Amino acid sequence: MTGNAAPRVRGGPVPSALQSDELTHVELTHVEKKIEHWVRFGRLAEETVIDRRRRIFAFRPGAIFAFVRWASNDFGTIISRIDIVRAVEPGEPYQTLPFVRPGGDTLLKIDGWPRVERVLRHIDAVQAIGSDPEDVSPDHWRHVHNRLTAGHEPRAYTxxxxxxxxxxxxxEP
Structure with missing residues (x-):
């Protein structure tokens, strides 16, 4: 960035609080039947409303959240994806992810609506046993990713x- 120009988020400046804090920011968009980005679970630290179609959710380091992206055009669905991500500490390495700043530790990434639905049902099953999905072992979300990627059913979380x-x-210390 050069000069005094503020970074932009699709058509509008990013609020200054979002430019330099230690939180992980997720840009959510909802344009009926075209673009739908939402967070399925996760403990919010902050929420910023940009306009009626866009908002930014922020998560503290260590928080685990599920980010779902779906988009279509005149011919049907062009993307459906779910990522389960751990927000990172400042200076910690991370993977980049569209609409997530700066990025995060990706525990699960699945695309294609049938497999995304399986992950959503798995999240529902975790909640059915009385556990919050954001409190589930990160290793379990990696297990779900690996099993679905290999074409197998993941084991239930008990x-x-x-x-x-x-x-x-x-x-742990």
Whole structure:
């Protein structure tokens, strides 16, 4: 960036609070039957409304969230994708991802509506056992990614696995 020009987000300047903080920002867009970006789960730190079709969600470092993107044209769906991402600490390496700034640690990335639906059903199953998807072990989301990528059904996440993960996380220094 040169001079005093503010960075732009598709047609409008980014609010100054979003330019230099330590949060991970996700740009959401909703244009009926054309573009739909939404967050399926995740604990928000901030929300900024840009206009009636766009908003920016921000997540603290370490937060896990699911970002869904769907778009179509006159001939049908052109993209359907879900990414489960861990927001990174400043200075930590990350993968870039469209509409996510600066990027994040990608735990799962799946495209194609039938497989995206399977991930959404898996998230519903995690919630059905009383667990918040953002609190699930990151290794489980990697497992779901690997199994679906290989064309297999992922193993269910159980309440016992969740308790063990939470205990292990509390025991870590």
């Amino acid at each position: 309440a016992d696995q969740h308790r063990a993960f939470l205990l292990r996380r509390r025991a």
